[in-house]
Amino acid sequence: MFQSFESHSNPPQHVPRLAALRAELAARGLDGFIVPRTDAHQSEYVSAHDARLGWLTGFTGSAGFAIVTPEKAGVFIDGRYRVQVKSEIDLAHFTPVHWPEIKAAQWLREALPEGGRIGYDPWLQSRREIREIEKGLAGSGIALHPLETNPLDAIWKDQPAPPVGVVRLWPDDIAGETAAAKRERISAHLREVKAQAAVLTLPDSISWLLNVRGADVPKNPVVLSFAIIEDDGHVAVFTDPAKFPSEIRAALGNEVTVLPLVSLTPALTNIGGPVIVDPGTAPDQVFRLIESMGTDILEAADPVILPKACKNDAEIAGMRAAHLRDGAAVAELLCWLDGRAATLDSDPLTEIDVCRKLEELRMPRGIIDISFDTILGSGPNGAINHYHVSEDSNRRILPGEVVLIDSGGQYNDGTTDITRTLPMGDFDPAIRRPYTRVLQGMIAISRARFPRGLAGAHIDALARAPLWAEGMDYDHGTGHGVGAGLSVHEGPVRISRVSDIPLRPGMILSNEPGYYREGEYGIRIENLIVVEPAESPDGRDMLGFETLTFCPIDRRMIDVALMSPAEIDWLDAYHAQVRKLIGPLVAPEVLGWLEAATQPLARA
Structure with a gap:
């Protein structure tokens, strides 16, 4: 079983843990401490060893942080988790804080009006995060203090050990480029910008660079590690050497050295400069160690992150193949659910x-x-x-309810992410309007054609415009980057109001507008898309999207009268492709359902 459904109720130990942390802070002469959700690699999914925020507060979301002072404990969450957090934390002792509307510095100024010493673990905060907080605290009398040891770890007596997942090779034919060629490509960039080395702290960057995959954290097949790549192409990887068996080291060759994690600090204090370090992703401590020796730092984006985001033909082919198999599985689920809808009363x-x-x-x-x-x-x-279903939150699906299913898989040739929304039998017809507006937004992105150089922020409004016309919106981005056999949420590209990274051919993103009515239902429709060149009658350099996901989109909740002929044409053509591509892959007993579910819309 891949997914666990353990209890997420608020156990009584969260309150004594909070008290223990406050006592530890007082013993260290601190007036507060920042507890991030992430680990030293800014990971979305963290190992049990690094799940500090969840251990302290009970919050299980994938983003956020807490700040603990003697009198207050704020849990900072964005729009995705403002409903969820209320059911996971003890509201008598922890207070949800709407972030990023309320910044850490603003909250601290109110919590500590007389000033104070706020501790942070410099391995768990990026340099950019620390700078932003310090800027916001200027003139407040509140100061941030990097700590040599984490006070939360000091009170977490049964903290799990760091993971030691064994590494496997990612085949060159699926990667589309050898690790040696990738190393040369990155080292050539270093020489071009006159940097002697770059420090890599993102596990997916390191895994992509070396054509390896790991097993350190669930869901994301990455190797938790740090690395230094030099301008001659040599790479030193810092992690538990037990992760790299001898046959993997032999395959990587002599230009890749695996060293224990304790070797990272001396390596950073002896590195030659200028050295590239990404202030947005690298721990503050990496900067501090390099700066301690006066070495020149070239602040720039991780040099691997953009090449990794632009998939080559082999990677895209693997993603296409994975999505067809995955789409067939989801189609079989939708068929099964339709069959169960009529018996929900007698067969829960x-x-x-x-x-x-x-x-x-x-x-x-x-x-x-x-x-x-x-x-x-x-x-x-x-x-x-x-929402993450647990034994506590698990509920019986009732006739007439809307069900939202957002899921994905890691395959041996790609990574998938798909969302479908469907009714369980007869449903409230008022849902048709928001459902159709969400669908129109998804279609608008799918059909978009735009000049090269535009970023996700420029096209995000296309997905929202149909909802905006109704006075509706959603509190998450329209799309995130997706890795090829790597992290399902991959930087740096996104389709969102704040993404300024220009879209380039080969970038794979999700396309997932939604609408949510608290206490009633949620609607989201999601396909993955890949940026590709688009034709222009004027010869302009234009881009568009190829759809990777093929699975029926529920037609029963569509208000066809709201849709334009072009939108109907797109959906009918999409469903024709669904029949053609996944029809041969579904079970024979599902084929009839698939044919019916993908028929052309009856036009109003």
Whole structure:
């Protein structure tokens, strides 16, 4: 079983843990401490060893942080988690804080009006984060203090050990480029900008560079590690050497050295400059160690992150193949759910039942792991953007409810992410309007054609415009980058109001507008898309999107009268492709359902 459904209720130990942390801070002469959600690699998914925020507060979301002072404990969450957090933390002792509307510095100024000493773990905060907080605290009398040891770790007596997942090779034919060629490409960039080396701190960057995959954290097949790549192409990897068996080291060759993590500090204090370090992703401590020796730092983006985001032909081919198998599995699930809708009263079905059925259907298609915990929200749970079903929250699916299913898989040739929303039998017809507006936004992105040089921020409004016309919106980005056999949420590209990274051919993104009515239902429709060159009658350099995901989009909740002929044409053509591409892959008993589910819309 890939997904766990353990209890996420608020156990009584969170309150004594908070008290213990405050006592530890007082003993160190501190007036507060910042507890991030992430680890030293800015990971979205963290190992049990690094799950400090969840251990302290009970919050299980994938983004956020806490700040603890003697009198207050704020849990900072963005729009995705503002419903979820209320059910996971003890509201008598922890206070949800709407972030990024309320910044850490602003909250600290109010919490400590007389000033104070705020500790932070410099391995867990990026240099950019620390700078932003310090800027916001200027003149307040509040000072940030990097700590040599983490006070939360000091009170976490049964903290799990760091993971030691064994590394496997990612085949060159699927990668489309050898590790040696990638190293040369990155080292050539270093020589071009006159840098002697670059410090890599993102595990997916290191895994992509070396054509390896790891097993340190669930869902994301990356190797938790740091690395230094030099201008001659040599790479030193800093991690537990037990992760790299002898056959893997032999395959990597003599230009890749694996060293224990304790070797990282002396390596950083002896590195030659200028050295590239990314202030947005690298720990503050990496900067501090290099700066301690007066070495020149060239602040720039991780030099691997953009090449990794622009997939080559082989990577895109692998993603296409993975999506066809995955789409067939999801189609079989939708067929099964339709069959169950009529018997929900006599044959109960829960959210966890559906999650397990989906994993069962994906298993024969070569899934290695799920790419994130399945978001299976029925009725009011669907309104929680990143809802994670647990034994506590699991609910029976009722007739007439809307069910939102957001899921994905890690395969041996790619990574998938798909969302479908469907009704369980007869439903409130008022849902048709927001559902159709969400669908129109998804289609608008799918059909978009735009000049090269535009970023995600420029096209995000295309997905929102149909909802805006109704006075509606959603509190998450329209799309995130997706790795090829790597992290399902991959930087730096996004489709969102704040993304200024120009879109380039080969970038793979999600396309997932939504609408959520708290306490009632959630709607989201998601396909993955890849940026590709587009034709222009004027010869302009234009880009567009190729759709990678093929699975029926529920037609029953569409208000066809709201759709334009061009939108209907797109959906009909898409469903024709679905029949053609995944029809041969679904079970024979599903084929009739698939044919019916992908028929052209009856035009108003």
